[in-house]
Amino acid sequence: MEMPSVFKLIPYCISASDSSKLQRMAKEITLLLIQVLRRSVEGIGDQSKGCDGCGFSANTNSVLEGFSIGKRFSCTSKHVGDMNLKTFHTLFVNGKFCKDAKLAKADDFYFSGLHIHKNTSNTFGSTVTPVNVAQIPGLHTLGISMVRIDYAPNGGLNPPHTHPRASEVLVVLEGTLHVGFATSNPDNRLISKVLYPGDVFVFPVGLIHFQYNIGNTYAVAFAGLSSENPGVITIANAVFGSNPSTNADILAKAFNLERKMVKNLQSKF
Numbered sequence: 336m337e338m339p340s341v342f343k344l345i346p347y348c349i350s351a352s353d354s355s356k357l358q359r360m361a362k363e364i365t366l367l368l369i370q371v372l373r374r375s376v377e378g379i380g381d382q383s384k385g386c387d388g389c390g391f392s393a394n395t396n397s398v399l400e401g402f403s404i405g406k407r408f409s410c411t412s413k414h415v416g417d418m419n420l421k422t423f424h425t426l427f428v429n430g431k432f433c434k435d436a437k438l439a440k441a442d443d444f445y446f447s448g449l450h451i452h453k454n455t456s457n458t459f460g461s462t463v464t465p466v467n468v469a470q471i472p473g474l475h476t477l478g479i480s481m482v483r484i485d486y487a488p489n490g491g492l493n494p495p496h497t498h499p500r501a502s503e504v505l506v507v508l509e510g511t512l513h514v515g516f517a518t519s520n521p522d523n524r525l526i527s528k529v530l531y532p533g534d535v536f537v538f539p540v541g542l543i544h545f546q547y548n549i550g551n552t553y554a555v556a557f558a559g560l561s562s563e564n565p566g567v568i569t570i571a572n573a574v575f576g577s578n579p580s581t582n583a584d585i586l587a588k589a590f591n592l593e594r595k596m597v598k599n600l601q602s603k604f
C-alpha cells in the first residue's frame with residue numbers, strides 16, 4: 336500500500352509557517368495513522384458515529400482528537416468500518432477532513448447571513464447562529480470560529496453551557512446583557528457583569544457561562560471562539576436531558592433533589 340505523505344494529506348489544514356504545530360502534528364499523525372489503519376482494517380473502529388465521531392475521544396487535548404481517515408468528501412459512519420485500503424486518501428483531524436489545497440475555492444472560506452436577526456421565540460428566548468468549521472470548511476485547524484447570538488427582550492437567555500475546546504470573547508452590539516461564568520472547584524466563584532453595546536467580556540475555556548437579556552429590547556452579541564470546533568455542552572441538557580436518561584437516583588443524590596423533582600426536570604429536557 337502506498338502511504339501518502341503526511342504533508343500531502345494536510346495541505347491547507349495548517350499554515351506552513353506554523354512549524355512547531357506542524358512538527359507536533361506530524362509526529363502525532365505518524366503514530367496515530369498506524370493505530371487507525373490497524374483499527375480500521377480490523378473493523379473495530381466505532382461505526383456508530385459519523386464523521387464527527389470517527390471512533391476517538393472528543394475531549395482529549397490532542398489536536399488529533401476525533402482523528403480518523405475515510406473516503407474523500409463522502410465520509411459516513413459506514414466508510415469508517417467498511418473502508419477498503421485503496422480508499423485511504425483523506426485525513427480527518429478533530430473530526431473533519433482536510434481538503435486538497437488544489438481543490439480549495441473561495442466558498443470554502445466564506446459564510447453569509449450574520450446580518451440576519453434570528454427568531455428567538457423558543458424556550459429560552461435566544462438563538463445562536465454558529466460560524467465554525469461546520470459552516471466554513473476553510474477554518475479547519477485554524478483554531479478560531481464565531482457565533483451570532485440573538486436574545487429576546489425581557490429575559491432572553493443563553494443558558495449555562497461550556498465550550499470544552501475554546502475560550503470565548505463576546506461583544507454586545509445591541510441591548511443589555513447580564514453575563515457571567517463560574518470558576519472551577521473549590522471556589523466556584525461567580526464572575527459576572529452587566530454589559531452594554533460595545534462592551535466585551537471573556538469566558539475562559541471550559542468554564543460554565545451564560546448571557547441573560549435584562550433589557551426590554553432585543554439584544555444581539557457576537558463572539559469569537561478559540562477553536563474551529565469549540566463544542567458546546569448545555570448543562571441542563573447534558574444532565575437532565577441525556578439520551579438515554581441518567582439514572583434519576585444518581586441525579587437526585589448529586590443535586591440533593593427529590594426523585595420526583597428529577598423526573599420532572601428530565602421530562603423537560
Ligand SMILES: *[C@@H]1O[C@H](CO)[C@@H](O)[C@H](O)[C@H]1NC(C)=O
Binds near residue numbers: 454455456
Ligand atoms: C418565530 O418562531 C415561532 C415559533 O416557531 C413562530 O410561531 C413565529 O411565526 C416565528 N416568527 C417569525 C417572525 O418568523
